[in-house]
Amino acid sequence: xxxxxxxxxxxRFTTSVHQVTNDMTKEIKIExxxxxxxxxLEFITVSQPVxxxxxxxxxxxxxxxxxxxxxxxxxxxxxxxxxxxxxxRKFDIRLTEKGTALMNEVFQQLELxxxxxxxxxxxxxxxxxxxxxxxxxTKFLDR
Amino acid sequence: xxxxxxxxxxxRFTTSVHQVTNDMTKEIKIExxxxxxxxxLEFITVSQPVxxxxxxxxxxxxxxxxxxxxxxxxxxxxxxxxxxxxxxRKFDIRLTEKGTALMNEVFQQLELxxxxxxxxxxxxxxxxxxxxxxxxxTKFLDR
DNA sequence: CTCATTTGTTATCATTTGATAACTAAATAT
DNA sequence: ATATTTAGTTATCAAATGATAACAAATGAG
Numbered sequence: 494x495x496x497x498x499x500x501x502x503x504x505r506f507t508t509s510v511h512q513v514t515n516d517m518t519k520e521i522k523i524e525x526x527x528x529x530x531x532x533x534l535e536f537i538t539v540s541q542p543v544x545x546x547x548x549x550x551x552x553x554x555x556x557x558x559x560x561x562x563x564x565x566x567x568x569x570x571x572x573x574x575x576x577x578x579x580x581x582r583k584f585d586i587r588l589t590e591k592g593t594a595l596m597n598e599v600f601q602q603l604e605l606x607x608x609x610x611x612x613x614x615x616x617x618x619x620x621x622x623x624x625x626x627x628x629x630x631t632k633f634l635d636r
Numbered sequence: 637x638x639x640x641x642x643x644x645x646x647x648r649f650t651t652s653v654h655q656v657t658n659d660m661t662k663e664i665k666i667e668x669x670x671x672x673x674x675x676x677l678e679f680i681t682v683s684q685p686v687x688x689x690x691x692x693x694x695x696x697x698x699x700x701x702x703x704x705x706x707x708x709x710x711x712x713x714x715x716x717x718x719x720x721x722x723x724x725r726k727f728d729i730r731l732t733e734k735g736t737a738l739m740n741e742v743f744q745q746l747e748l749x750x751x752x753x754x755x756x757x758x759x760x761x762x763x764x765x766x767x768x769x770x771x772x773x774t775k776f777l778d779r
Numbered sequence: 780c781t782c783a784t785t786t787g788t789t790a791t792c793a794t795t796t797g798a799t800a801a802c803t804a805a806a807t808a809t
Numbered sequence: 810a811t812a813t814t815t816a817g818t819t820a821t822c823a824a825a826t827g828a829t830a831a832c833a834a835a836t837g838a839g
Contacts, residue, residue, distance in 0.1 A: 494759055494762040494763060494766070496751060496754070496762075497747070499754070499762065499765070500746075500747045500751075502766065502769050502770075502773075503750060503769065504682070504743070504746070505682070505773070506769045506772070506773060506777070507653060507657050508678075508682055509778070510650060510654075510777065511653075511654070511657070512694065512777075513776075513777055514650050514654070515696065527824085527825060527826085528825080528826095529825075529826070535651075539647070539648070539651055544786085544787095545786075545787065546785090546786070546787085551655065553658065553662060554826090554827085555829085556786075556787065556788090557787085557788075557789080557790090557827095557828085557829080557830095558827065558828085559787090560788055560789085561788090561789085561826095562826090564788090580785090580786085580835075580836070581834080581835060581836090582785065582786040582834070582835050582836070583787085583835095584786095603643075603647070604640070604643045607643050607646060608639060610776065611639070611642070611776065614775060616637055618775055619637040619642065620637060621771050621775065622642070622771060622772065622776060623642055623645065624768075625767075625768035625769075625771040625772050626645050626646065626649045626768075626772070627645075628764050628765060628768040629649070629768050629769070629772075630645075630648070630649060630652065632757060632761055632764065632765055633656075633753065633754065634649070634652035634653065634655075634656055635652070636753065670794085670795060670796085671795080672795075672796070687817095688816075688817065689815090689816065689817085692817095697796090697797085698797070698798070698799085699816075699817065699818090700797095700799080700800095700817085700818075700819080700820090701796070701797065703817060703818055703819085704818090705796090707818090723805075723806070723815090723816085724804080724805060724806085725804070725805050725806070725815065725816045726805095726815090726816065726817085727816095727817090781838100782837100782838085782839085783836100783837085783838080783839100784835100784836080784837075784838090785834100785835080785836070785837090786833100786834090786835080786836095787832105787833085788831105788832075788833075788834100789830105789832075789833100790829100790830090790831085790832100791828100791829085791830090792827100792828085792829090793826100793827085793828080793829105794825100794826080794827075794828095795824100795825080795826070796823100796824080796825070796826080797822100797825085798821100798823080798824095799820100799821085799822090799823105800820090800821090801818105801819090801820090802817105802818075802819075802820100803816105803817085803818075803819100804815100804816090804817090804818105805814105805815080805816085805817105806813100806814080806815070806816095807812100807813080807814070807815085808811100808812080808814085809810100809811085809812080809813090
């Protein structure tokens with residue numbers, strides 16, 4: 494296998510993924526939420542409960558800046574802290590009901606766009622696609 | 637096929653792709669180049685020659701802002717305008733030699749990280765992976 | 780018990796990015 | 810030939826993001 498060629502394909506592939514997800518999320522505008530705040534919300538949604546350090550590390554934000562942005566999200570009542578009884582410096586962060594409702598809406602919109610994008614595919618193509626995602630997830634992404 | 641489930645997998649998948657590429661590009665710091673400017677460079681690298689409007693559209697930047705950032709890249713002599721003789725309002729943008737050299741370095745670093753990430757895979761797993769990328773590219777991404 | 784480390788906070792400042800208005804020059808349409 | 814549209818520029822302002830210093834409180838190690 495020509496690993497150089499595979500790398501080329503990988504670059505093209507990741508570029509495409511970024512482009513497509515960019516296009517899909519582009520129009521989703523939530524009032525009083527900035528891009529970084531949305532990324533934080535998305536991260537919490539997918540990974541909750543999370544700590545502030547995890548947000549900081551995974552999103553490549555400094556702890557002070559993460560703290561600042563989280564504060565705004567908490568003020569908007571989209572998420573909340575749940576103090577860890579075992580280590581009171583730490584706390585888990587979760588979406589509130591309001592935050593959950595918001596993210597459900599967002600994901601519903603995204604799902605619509607996703608469905609549009611796949612609705613020309615046959616049943617067997619969908620299965621191929623699922624398998625392809627599975628392979629990349631296990632062989633390459635989850636490490 | 638449960639399309640809702642496929643969507644869930646898709647979300648997880650795109651999140652992972654973002655995370656991995658984020659981690660791979662994280663340490664790549666080029667002097668006097670901001671994040672947006674790097675994205676522009678990357679876009680030019682992959683798609684050159686491009687017009688300013690294409691940069692603007694694909695990267696979701698306004699034309700004035702694209703113009704401003706491109707100007708800085710040109711001042712740094714990383715790319716150059718080539719005026720279209722057929723329509724002198726337009727111009728193609730290409731990397732200069734300096735820009736090409738820089739991006740070659742960057743991509744070489746990226747390729748190293750990529751190789752690290754795949755070097756535990758067997759030959760047949762690599763082929764599976766290539767095939768998976770191919771499927772997603774043709775069935776879902778290229779539209 | 781004391782000191783170092785971990786986890787997060789607050790404040791502040793610089794830089795980057797986004798948005799918009801007013802503009803030019805070339806091309807196209809009527 | 811004039812008007813309109815297209816492609817890009819310049820200037821300016823506001824907002825978001827990044828970086829850093831100084832801090833506090835809880836935990837852990839010796």
